[in-house]
Amino acid sequence: MSSAPFTRRKFLLSTAAATSSAMFLAACGGGGEEAPPxxxxxxxxxxxxxxxxxxxxxxxxxxxxxxxxxxxxxLFTDKYPKIKVDLLNLGGGAHYQKMRTAIQSRQxxxxxxxxxxxxxxxxxxxxxxxxxxxPYAPPxxxxxxxxxxxxxxxxxxxxxxxxxxxxPMGLLYRExxxxxxxxxxxxTWDDYAAAAETYHSxxxxxxxxxxxxxxxxxxxxxxxxxxxxxFSFDGKETVKVDLANEEAKKVxxxxxxxxxxxxxxxxxxxxxxxxxxxxxxxYASWPAAAWGPVxxxxxxxxxxxxxxxxxxxxxxxxxxxxxxxxxxxDAVLKLSKNPIAAAQLALFxxxxxxxxxxxxxxxxxxxxxxxxxxxxxxxxxxxKFYGGQKVNEKFAQISETVSPxxxxxxxxxxxxxxxxxxxxxxxxxxxxxxxxxxxxxxACVKYAKDQGFTVT
Amino acid sequence: xxxxxxxxxxxxSDASTAIRPRPRLTAAKKRQYGAAYALVLPxxxxxxxxxxxxxxxxxxxxxxxxxxxxxxxxxxxxNYAKAITDPLFLTGVLRMAVFLVIQVPIMIGxxxxxxxxxxxxxxxxxxxxxLSIFVPYAVPGVVATxxxxxxxxPDFGPFAQIGxxxxxxxxxxxxxTGMLFSIMNIVNWEFIxxxxxxxxxxxxxxxxxxxxxxRVDGASEKRIAWSIKIPGxxxxxxxxxxxxxxxxxxxxxxxxxxxxxxPTVIGTAYTxxxxxxxxxxxxxxxxxxxxxxxxxxxxxxxISYLVQLGAQRKxxxx
Numbered sequence: 072m073s074s075a076p077f078t079r080r081k082f083l084l085s086t087a088a089a090t091s092s093a094m095f096l097a098a099c100g101g102g103g104e105e106a107p108p109x110x111x112x113x114x115x116x117x118x119x120x121x122x123x124x125x126x127x128x129x130x131x132x133x134x135x136x137x138x139x140x141x142x143x144x145x146l147f148t149d150k151y152p153k154i155k156v157d158l159l160n161l162g163g164g165a166h167y168q169k170m171r172t173a174i175q176s177r178q179x180x181x182x183x184x185x186x187x188x189x190x191x192x193x194x195x196x197x198x199x200x201x202x203x204x205x206p207y208a209p210p211x212x213x214x215x216x217x218x219x220x221x222x223x224x225x226x227x228x229x230x231x232x233x234x235x236x237x238x239p240m241g242l243l244y245r246e247x248x249x250x251x252x253x254x255x256x257x258x259t260w261d262d263y264a265a266a267a268e269t270y271h272s273x274x275x276x277x278x279x280x281x282x283x284x285x286x287x288x289x290x291x292x293x294x295x296x297x298x299x300x301x302f303s304f305d306g307k308e309t310v311k312v313d314l315a316n317e318e319a320k321k322v323x324x325x326x327x328x329x330x331x332x333x334x335x336x337x338x339x340x341x342x343x344x345x346x347x348x349x350x351x352x353x354y355a356s357w358p359a360a361a362w363g364p365v366x367x368x369x370x371x372x373x374x375x376x377x378x379x380x381x382x383x384x385x386x387x388x389x390x391x392x393x394x395x396x397x398x399x400x401d402a403v404l405k406l407s408k409n410p411i412a413a414a415q416l417a418l419f420x421x422x423x424x425x426x427x428x429x430x431x432x433x434x435x436x437x438x439x440x441x442x443x444x445x446x447x448x449x450x451x452x453x454x455k456f457y458g459g460q461k462v463n464e465k466f467a468q469i470s471e472t473v474s475p476x477x478x479x480x481x482x483x484x485x486x487x488x489x490x491x492x493x494x495x496x497x498x499x500x501x502x503x504x505x506x507x508x509x510x511x512x513x514a515c516v517k518y519a520k521d522q523g524f525t526v527t
Numbered sequence: 528x529x530x531x532x533x534x535x536x537x538x539x540s541d542a543s544t545a546i547r548p549r550p551r552l553t554a555a556k557k558r559q560y561g562a563a564y565a566l567v568l569p570x571x572x573x574x575x576x577x578x579x580x581x582x583x584x585x586x587x588x589x590x591x592x593x594x595x596x597x598x599x600x601x602x603x604x605x606n607y608a609k610a611i612t613d614p615l616f617l618t619g620v621l622r623m624a625v626f627l628v629i630q631v632p633i634m635i636g637x638x639x640x641x642x643x644x645x646x647x648x649x650x651x652x653x654x655x656x657x658l659s660i661f662v663p664y665a666v667p668g669v670v671a672t673x674x675x676x677x678x679x680x681p682d683f684g685p686f687a688q689i690g691x692x693x694x695x696x697x698x699x700x701x702x703x704t705g706m707l708f709s710i711m712n713i714v715n716w717e718f719i720x721x722x723x724x725x726x727x728x729x730x731x732x733x734x735x736x737x738x739x740x741x742r743v744d745g746a747s748e749k750r751i752a753w754s755i756k757i758p759g760x761x762x763x764x765x766x767x768x769x770x771x772x773x774x775x776x777x778x779x780x781x782x783x784x785x786x787x788x789x790p791t792v793i794g795t796a797y798t799x800x801x802x803x804x805x806x807x808x809x810x811x812x813x814x815x816x817x818x819x820x821x822x823x824x825x826x827x828x829x830i831s832y833l834v835q836l837g838a839q840r841k842x843x844x845x
Binding site for chain 1: 595596680683787790795808
């Protein structure tokens, strides 16, 4: 899947080396207050059962791609010494394939597994292989997150995973290059288009940014920001595919027009040529997610101090809205023989403050918990690479502006791959982007129907 | 071998067996039979486990359909009917046919040329040359493709830089028409050496008396090459052609890796094998992928058979 869209997962793998230097702080036993309060609801698991399960010798299997996650898991096993956790890092593309194989053969599947927001539905479709965590989680869990994050994991009558990290989108830009070209940081997309033209006319060999024909994930995030809700799934047999509505056409035409005019480049991203181009200043900005800043530090180290972060340009100048690009959860499989302990693992590492703060400050996963998004050790970190800007603070603000209720199809793999053959191809060939968008829509509808879905 | 023939012979004809009592003879034979079976057993176990079982399983999969909604149901030959009218699959097969017609003759032609040159004994540094031509075959296909991918690179590759310096712009390695030739070049680079070694080995086994006789008759080296050497290695040539046909239709690694560099030029169905892979792992349709793989196998068998048939006819005619 080397050509799969540019995802957080790849980013994590590529920065694994950088983050592994994070020092492990010896955990000194978690406080007892994380244990969920006793519940009266009929469906909730009684606290006594949880206590019993957590005091029973158990081995859990946990599949993840997050580097150094053993540090967070250790906090958990220190608190619950009778639980042993086998960690398995399957790396990039193989993760979901291996999960599907294990689920299908009903053996060797993990108890807890990493699942990105956009792939949850591909595991709830049909019989469904994810455990609804509602009875295992404290009823107040919802209050720990912004609405848009909660809506990514809690839908169709279930809580399908515990959020771990997210990717609210902002604009990363080269402060030096823009000011050399006399360009203000664009506030609206119209400004951005004008800036792209100015920038390219002053620097014929470089561009304000690149429109990657292979980055379906980024384009979907643009749609998210523009208020387009192209996908939904009712959890049963009905999907909505609405990629070619007027709002979406506007977004496709916006990028397509600049590519056709030659004011933006249209090279594939996530490969060596693209990394070099970012490092040598061919691109003066990059609309990227909250995981972008650390990513750039690794790939464009020699441009340190020259980057800044701002809000994404807006469609409507009177409001500030962002989209989200990437993010993942820890989910529990129905096949797990120890669902209580498995659910507690997923809950603990992602909601225990010490553990969640570790993810944010040592592995640079952009946090989802309100508690971390307001934590001073996280917010006040100054990034030399960004000229001392408090990048986390900026993205924490952006996170509050992400619009809620963005749904996903149960087959996003196909949707992203097909992007390269339709809309992405239109970008690459400089042909009509709106026609490309329509082709994308048609292919996704056809696939959905072939797979037996009712398409609305 | 003698043991299998032994039982058919009259005992009297063989002095050594005649004096032995029958039961002991059978025991000895049994031991030998046993040893023979024991020796081929590992092969058959692996052959059945790794070839026959997966093939049967793939065949079994190919007559079902599995949908995300509705699950698995028997489909008979529906997947095959879909495949033979699937434009993506057919375009891929056609693209590989074009690839075959252009690339294989170039590759075999060059391999033959090098083999003849080395065999002529008139070259200096023959051993070094032979090794140099063969070395690319020892480079794994993945590494070769990554290397060529870098060389082809439209932004930072050396060819692009030379082209830009000369004011010609980067060469069109990754354009929709250029890509097929770029891949052909990689495959040539990888496999000329291999085919050369096969042909060279065949040339070494031609009896030198034939050359002497030809020279006595006044044949030139060219004439010897054309009339003795090439006909003499017909079997080797046929072998390399058939391997190349199979290799071409199974093309996967090179396009799969070049996809990261040119994702919109090499689509999910650029080659039939790539298509089957994407159908299985992106579209999550293992059943249809199995049918595609079977059909591809049939196409390869038909073309290999035609190549062999053509060669046999030629032989009969001459």
